[in-house]
Amino acid sequence: MASVRSNKLFVRALGGTTALITSLSVVSCSGEKKAEGGFDGEVKVGILHSRSGTMAISENTVAEAELMAIDEINAKGGVVIDGKKLKIVPVEEDGASDWPTFAEKSKKLIDQDKVAVVFGGWTSASRKAMLPVYEAKDHFLFYPIQYEGQECSKNIFYSGATPNQQAEPAVDWLLKNKGKDFFLVGSDYVYPRTANTIMKEQLKAKGGKLVGEDYLPLGNTEVAPIIAKIKQALPKGGVIVNTLNGDSNVAFFKQMKAAGITPANGYSIMSFSIAEEEIAAIGPEYLEGTFAAWNYFQSLDTPASKKFTADFKAKYGDKRVTNDPAEAAYMMVYLWAAAAEKAKSVDDNKVREALVGVSFNAPEGKVTVQPNHHVEKLVLIGEVQKDGMFKILENQGFKKPVAWNQYVPETKGFTCDWTQKRPDAGKYKM
Amino acid sequence: MNLFLDTLFNGLAIGSVLVLAALGLAVVFGLMGVINMAHGELMMLGAYTTFVVQNLLKTGPLEGLFPIYILISIPLAFLVSGLAGLLLEATVIRRLYGRPLETLLATWGVSLILQQFVRSVSTAFALGLLLSVALGLFVHRFLPSHWWQQRWAPLLNFVNWLLASAIGIGLAASLGSVRVLDQAWFSARNIDVTAPQWLRGSIDIGSVNMPVARLFIIGLTIIALVSVNWFLQKSVWGIRIRAVTQNRSMSNCLGIPTETVDALTFLVGSGLAGVAGVAVTLLGSVGPNLGGNYIVDCFMVVVLGGVGKLLGTVLAALGIGVLSYVLGSGSLLLVWPTMPAALNELITFFATTSMAKVLVFALIVVFLQFRPAGLFPPRGRMVEV
Numbered sequence: 001m002a003s004v005r006s007n008k009l010f011v012r013a014l015g016g017t018t019a020l021i022t023s024l025s026v027v028s029c030s031g032e033k034k035a036e037g038g039f040d041g042e043v044k045v046g047i048l049h050s051r052s053g054t055m056a057i058s059e060n061t062v063a064e065a066e067l068m069a070i071d072e073i074n075a076k077g078g079v080v081i082d083g084k085k086l087k088i089v090p091v092e093e094d095g096a097s098d099w100p101t102f103a104e105k106s107k108k109l110i111d112q113d114k115v116a117v118v119f120g121g122w123t124s125a126s127r128k129a130m131l132p133v134y135e136a137k138d139h140f141l142f143y144p145i146q147y148e149g150q151e152c153s154k155n156i157f158y159s160g161a162t163p164n165q166q167a168e169p170a171v172d173w174l175l176k177n178k179g180k181d182f183f184l185v186g187s188d189y190v191y192p193r194t195a196n197t198i199m200k201e202q203l204k205a206k207g208g209k210l211v212g213e214d215y216l217p218l219g220n221t222e223v224a225p226i227i228a229k230i231k232q233a234l235p236k237g238g239v240i241v242n243t244l245n246g247d248s249n250v251a252f253f254k255q256m257k258a259a260g261i262t263p264a265n266g267y268s269i270m271s272f273s274i275a276e277e278e279i280a281a282i283g284p285e286y287l288e289g290t291f292a293a294w295n296y297f298q299s300l301d302t303p304a305s306k307k308f309t310a311d312f313k314a315k316y317g318d319k320r321v322t323n324d325p326a327e328a329a330y331m332m333v334y335l336w337a338a339a340a341e342k343a344k345s346v347d348d349n350k351v352r353e354a355l356v357g358v359s360f361n362a363p364e365g366k367v368t369v370q371p372n373h374h375v376e377k378l379v380l381i382g383e384v385q386k387d388g389m390f391k392i393l394e395n396q397g398f399k400k401p402v403a404w405n406q407y408v409p410e411t412k413g414f415t416c417d418w419t420q421k422r423p424d425a426g427k428y429k430m
Numbered sequence: 431m432n433l434f435l436d437t438l439f440n441g442l443a444i445g446s447v448l449v450l451a452a453l454g455l456a457v458v459f460g461l462m463g464v465i466n467m468a469h470g471e472l473m474m475l476g477a478y479t480t481f482v483v484q485n486l487l488k489t490g491p492l493e494g495l496f497p498i499y500i501l502i503s504i505p506l507a508f509l510v511s512g513l514a515g516l517l518l519e520a521t522v523i524r525r526l527y528g529r530p531l532e533t534l535l536a537t538w539g540v541s542l543i544l545q546q547f548v549r550s551v552s553t554a555f556a557l558g559l560l561l562s563v564a565l566g567l568f569v570h571r572f573l574p575s576h577w578w579q580q581r582w583a584p585l586l587n588f589v590n591w592l593l594a595s596a597i598g599i600g601l602a603a604s605l606g607s608v609r610v611l612d613q614a615w616f617s618a619r620n621i622d623v624t625a626p627q628w629l630r631g632s633i634d635i636g637s638v639n640m641p642v643a644r645l646f647i648i649g650l651t652i653i654a655l656v657s658v659n660w661f662l663q664k665s666v667w668g669i670r671i672r673a674v675t676q677n678r679s680m681s682n683c684l685g686i687p688t689e690t691v692d693a694l695t696f697l698v699g700s701g702l703a704g705v706a707g708v709a710v711t712l713l714g715s716v717g718p719n720l721g722g723n724y725i726v727d728c729f730m731v732v733v734l735g736g737v738g739k740l741l742g743t744v745l746a747a748l749g750i751g752v753l754s755y756v757l758g759s760g761s762l763l764l765v766w767p768t769m770p771a772a773l774n775e776l777i778t779f780f781a782t783t784s785m786a787k788v789l790v791f792a793l794i795v796v797f798l799q800f801r802p803a804g805l806f807p808p809r810g811r812m813v814e815v
Contacts, residue, residue: 052549054719057619188784214758217784219723221714222447224440224644225758225783231639232764247620247723250715254625258632258641281715283622 039078039087043346045070045336046109047090048120048130053097054219054246058325059122061277062144063092065326066119068315069333079337081344088337091115099129106133106141116346117142117336119329123245124148124191131156140348142336144329146272146295148194152403152416152426157355158374159332159367160325161295163198164402169379170270170293171199173394174239175208178268183230184213185252186243195243195272201407216244221251227259237266245273253286263289275323276388284388294324295377296364297390308363321388322363328375331362335369356419365398372416374401435638437752437761443644445751446651449744450709451724452731453654454702459729460738461675462695464523465530467537469728470721471544472700475514476507476707477716478548481621497626500708504650507704514544515700519693527692541725545718554611558602565594620717629712643712650709654702659740661698671695675738734794736804746805750790758786 047066049059070088073079079086091113093105102121109115110133118134119142121127127143134141134155146161174182182203186192196213203210211233214226230240240261244252249271261267269290276298279287298309298321308330309322335358340346343354359368364378376398382390404414404427415430422428455469480503487496495502518540526533569590570578577586606612625643632641662668673681674691682688710720731750735742756762760781763774780789801807 054717057717188782214782215784217787219719220783220787221710221723222444222754223783224444225755225786228436228440228755228759228761229781232759247715247717247719250620251713255641255643255713258630258643259639260632281620281622283624285624 038085040084041086042089043079043086043340044089044091044113044115045333046106046113046115046118046120047092048095048102048105048109048118049122050097050126051092051094055095055097055122057281058246058277059095061320061323061326062122062329064316065312065322065330066090066144066333068312069330071315072311073333073337079340079346081341081346086346095120095126099123099125102126103129103133106130107137110137110139116140116340116348117351119144119332119336121145122325123189125189127151127156128190138349140352142332144332145325146328148191148198149403149405150194150408150411152372152418154352154373154418154426156373157332157335157352157369158401159328159335161377161379162374162401162403163195163405165295165377165379165399166293167195167199167272168202168407169396169399170272170291170381171202171208171241172206173293173381173396174241174268174270174291175203175206179237179239180208181211181234181238182208183211183233183238183240184243185226185230185240186213186215187245187248188215188217189245191245192243196241198405198407199241201405201409205407211238216248216252218245219247221248223248223252223255226252227255227261230261231259234267238268240267240269242269242271243273244271249274249278250282253282253290257286275325276321276390277323277326279384279388280321284384284386287384288386290384291381291393292384292390293379293381294390295380296322296324296327296362297380297382297392298322299382299389299392300364300380302363302365304361304365305363327363331360331364331367331375334360334362335367335375339369370401371419372401372403373418374403376400432637433761433764435636437756439638439640439644440755440759441748441752442648443641443751444755445748446644446648447706447710447713448727448731448747448751450647450651450654450706451703452728452735452743452747453651453658453740454699454706455728456699456732456735456740456743457658457702458696458699459732460740460743461671462692462699463530463737464527464696465534465537466523466699467534467725468518468541468544468721469700469703470723470725471541472511472515472703472721473707473710473724474544474548474716474718474720475511476503476704477623477711477720478616478621478707479503479507479510479704480708480711481616481623481716484623497628500626500629500712503708504705507708508701509704511704511707512697512701515703516693516697518700519696523696524689524692541721545721548616549718550614551616552606552612552614554602554605554608557605557611558598558600560598561601562594562598565597566591569594616718620715623711623716625712647709647712650705654705655740655744658698658702662740667691667694730791730794734797734804736806739804739806742804742806750794753793754783754786754790757781757789758783 047063049063050056051060067090070090074087077085078088091109093109095102095105106118109118117140121130121143122145124147130141131153135153139155141156142159143156144159146166149162184196186196200210212229214229271290271292274292275294312322313320338360339351339355339358342358343350355369356371359366367375369375379396379399380392381394382392385391403416404411406412413430414427416426418425458464458466483503483506484499487499522536522540523533526536629643629646632639662672670686670691673686674688678688731747732743735746757780762777780786
């Protein structure tokens, strides 16, 4: 202990002497010092993901990507406002895979920690639980996961895909390349139910045929009835769209393979909740040859993407993989920092207004925040390979987000634009 | 005919998982009347044992045994879960006999502890825990024995355990700074148990396609049932267990060591949960939450079957299996394609797995209204006990 202190004193003394002697070395020395700790202030941000419970497996990666973005921004001098360097200080909370906990911790982050913004959530259920808190306190949440749409809050920014940036292009691609007979399988909660409603309308409009659908309670592992139904409905192969979430996927793919419902036997299986992380958990041998639609794959061959993956591996270990949610989470921290610099303030109201139109060169490409608080995203269709990575089969380019779905009769013709000064800017008739 | 066979096989497949999962509970709950909420977690321990065995045999000198690792896991899982159950019985349940509500709460707490244990156990953690327990148990042997006859002996005991825990935590914390020792063994992530090659495919018998893993589970269930039945009916200890179940005080008078019998029953029930844990790794994912997915179904089966009757458990599980398959797969529509439109719509509505589960539960509730004691209610003098 004593030796450390005397060392510090020694360094300080040395710094002082050098400052007196040569001015040049002072400049270089103090410059280095600022990058390490020479900030003019701090800004607190909340990180609210499930670090325990059933969702921890997925949400850990997302939280880690956010912390990595924060470290990177801090290493470059933090958020610069009016020439002042603010260090981003993350305040971490655990949502514990329990939706009311997300709401409770949100209140704590806003009221006690006085954070400038919260990055958090994964399941739609957790977002739906948090939404009233942010609207009531007129505060500000960034949500990084692809979701079912049909929502457009003034207080939430969505950096994940809406259905028209993931599910709809995937269904179009399947109709064009893989067949017209669709079987929909999902977990029994809001995202799969809503996504399947949208897909059913889309199939009706585009000439596809729904041959069956089934829902499994979250965490259930008995899929024998579903397999029997698929065999009845699609005896000779066809398209299966899978929106199962979490553990059920493992049971689903293990038992499907045993029953011979595999790509080799003419079944095209498209999943919306399986990214690189989940492939590693389920085992690539069960998933090889199935498809997924995302906005980012680790295999995306661009310099930005490679750098992101390399940095992530360097920070968290060589065995780790990056995926779409991690990329969206990483990007949203940068979008927030850019907006804060644009607004010349970290005040949540000002940053929210400044965010629309802010761009960032994300791993997937240049993304821009749209007036409906969603992000323009790259649409990719991939096929799972032996090594657990995706081969990109089709790159459909960037697509603008649509919050209110245009296939569903109830929301057809509605739009959302928070740059409009009207009371119903969140949902109004075009 | 084809459809009939299909239904029979799939019903049997679903039912056999339920039988295997509920068998241990039928022994513990049925024979001892202990509501063991940690039963699912004992299954989870069995599943994790499978994972460990798989990884040990993957490489190294015993590589040749890898294809049959699942067979090796079965006795080991029985042992691991059985010993965990024994520990649970000796530390918690023994003190709570005849108090079902307290047992329920205590075992539920144990289930949470076990879940968190597999999430956070690392070498440092395990060593710390071991040290705490060892100190707590053995330190008083070295203290002067008359200290333990004093009035303040409970306080001394408390302080002893407090210090032991503190030292254990201290050890874990100081070892935790070493990266290798701090690495969690399993972590909160789900772990990957891959079935050996010979259990992966499926075979066609007639027109029915049967996955080998399902056949394996059905076989394992039959073996487990036969052995449990033999154990309870024919072996000396089995007969003692039944004697204690029927009349505890009389058995005691006749010289049956009832406490040993209790511990043994619990060991067998817990060990069976471990075997079920091995089986379910073939079907789904293995994670700390595995137990929670099965515990409700297990209780449902045992209650429906009638407490204390193995035959009831088997019939209830198979019944639930066939029923949830028939409802969930919508096979009724195929048998009777010309049914009235209203009925057709009703059946289609319930023909998803989650709605079928709702309906099965509802039917069970209705059934229990008419036969509150299940399919095979205990008769005669046993009712009074």
